[in-house]
Amino acid sequence: MTATTEKPLTGRMRPDGSFLDVRAYEQAGGYQAIRKVLSGGLTPKAVTDEVKEAGLRGRGGAGFLTGVKWSFVPLGKDAPSPTYLVVNADEMEPGTFKDRLLMERDPHQLIEGAMVAGFAIEADVAYIFLRGEYSLAAGRLSRAIAEAYERHYLGKNIFGSGYCLELHLHLSGGRYICGDETGLLNALEGKRANPRSKPPFPPVVGLFGKPTVVNNVETISCVPHIINNGAAWFRGLGRTKDAGTKLFGVSGKVKRPGLWELPIGTPIREILEEHAGGMRDGVKFRGLLPGGSSTPFIVEEHLDTPMDFTEMPKAGSRLGTGTMIVLDDQTCPVGMTWNMMRFFARESCGFCTPCWSGLGWAERILKSMEEGRGQSGDLEKLGFQAKMWAPGNTFCALAPGAADPLETALKYFRSDFERHITEHRCPWT
Amino acid sequence: MLSAEEIHEIEAEAAHYPTREAVSIDALRIVQRHRGWVDDESLRDIAGHLGMSPTDLDSVATFYNLIFRRPVGRHVIMVCDSVSCWIMGCDRMRKHLCEHLGIEVGETTPDNRFTLLPIVCLGCCDHAPAMMVNRDLHGDLDPRKIDAALEKYS
Helix, strand or coil: CCHHHCCCCCCCCCCCCCCCCHHHHHHCCCCHHHHHHHHCCCCHHHHHHHHHHHCCECCCCCCCEHHHHHHCCCCCCCCCCCCEEEEEECCCCCCCCCHHHHHHHCHHHHHHHHHHHHHHCCCCEEEEEECCCCHHHHHHHHHHHHHHHHCCCCECCHHHCCCCEEEEEEECCCCHHHHCHHHHHHHHCCCCCCCCCCCCCCCCCCHHHCCEEEEEHHHHHHHHHHHHHCHHHHHHHCCCCCCCEEEEEEECCECCCEEEEEECCCEHHHHHHHHCCCECCCCCEEEEEECECCCCCECHHHCCCECCCCCHHHHCCCCCCCEEEEEECCCCHHHHHHHHHHHHHHHCCCCCHHHHHHHHHHHHHHHHHHCCCCCCCHHHHHHHHHHHCCCCCCCCCHHHHHHHHHHHHHHHCHHHHHHHHHCCCCCCC | CCCHHHHHHHHHHHCCCCCCHHHHHHHHHHHHHHHCCCCHHHHHHHHHHHCCCHHHHHHHHCCCCCCCCCCCCCEEEEEECCHHHHHCCHHHHHHHHHHHHCCCCCCECCCCCEEEEEECCCCCHHHCCCEEECCEEECCCCHHHHHHHHHCCC
16 A cells, blocks of 8 residues: 555544444454554563654644653653553644544544553553543443453453553543643643643653653554554655654635545645635635644645644644634634634633733734724734743643734734724624 | 432542542532532532532532533533634524524523533534534534424423
8 A cells, every 4th residue: 555545543434434343443453553562572662662763743733752752751660650641532622623533433443542552651540531522422432441341451451461551531521721731630630720830741740740641632543553563654654754644624615624534744735625625616715724723824825835743834833733724715814813812712721811811802802803993003912912922921832822823813914904993894794 | 419329420430530539520510410500509519528628619610611500401502603613604603593592692591491502612613613402413504404403402
């Protein structure tokens, strides 16, 4: 098979939308990676090294090297105990709809990935932190976890190897900030999900003060395939220097909104035109957010950029979650920005002042512009606020994530913002 | 007072965590599933059961979007108002729902059938605009589809 046709994450999913139960998963080659690890006498370090060598980077958006993150966890008899693995399944980034597919259609792939990752960091307990609204995923994951326990794939002495791992599903009470690594850990401890000051970082001091690795669903789902096929194979899947396949999505006024597993590094234009079918008749492309609401806008001139972690920053943006949101010429860029700032203001945990105070301020300015009450000086105020949300001024990435679309909207659609002020109305309504 | 069933379910979750406090959100969810929402007495009972102060537990309960500290109707409609759904017309869908039900967002119909709430991105962006009714996801909405969908919830 060539790299462009291989779909390790989604290739065995059923077209009818049902999920692979444990029998179907094993018939399709599932639970071979964990067997290989446990019966092959691989050490945790060897597994981590393989994942490091594969170049797997975090699919939640930050793109940190997964194997490197794992290597921060203290191992051995003298290490603090227990160690935790947490799967971040709190998919709440607006415009993002990729992890839901993985959990609804192939829950055992995620469970096996958690088993391998858990082995690599010598985890005793793993949690899947799932957003409360994903009820279909919750039902299927619960059933899959029960199946795995029934077959003694989870619990004590797995495959007679001496390896033990408990895996629990936690349903979130619902709040965007739970997607932040340390906010999530506080939520799992039964507290408000306020992110923590860092350092210390979770691999050293995490859940209940113990070493903890937090990985995204798509990241963990890649792990069994790396063990089965090797680091070199995984690296070869990408079209650029980055490794693996990636779930790419498109929403907005395109002909065929959807989600596709493609080689990482596939150019934006190819995803937009060949897979999403291009713009709907009668609307024109103006720009897009490449990977959820927290990524900077890009415009026409950037469309040939490969969608990966390395190339997207050269276009002034980021890969993020890889699910694009398209802005068309019939949609007001100020209204779109207002919608996103309202979201960020509402979902701020309320701890750091530049975030809780500044986001609300920006939201009110954008609202007034949309309602025809914009004033000269508003754009400068918005630009100032966005600067105040820079990394380092807050505990977590929520406010910096809000600054990215705001600053780039002001840059690329400035004349539209100015028209709102000079015409005292939204030209799109 | 918590029912035997509620306590049983809470304790099953509590076995997954090293502290009592860690089960607080699960406990709130469990009680809400049985009672529709979490009133002050339920909150105090859960806090007592977990050895937490009611004030502490309330600060948790009010933080999370899916824990209801006010009564809701038999069915809860949550309309996504995040960016992909906004581009695809969620404002019109919300307006239609308000008119159809005769209530504003955040309110419950007089017959106690529906409560209408906003929700952040439901991860259904390729089928925007979207809403959830109870545990069911509905995508590709238009006013006619909304009316047809709501008929199923009596």
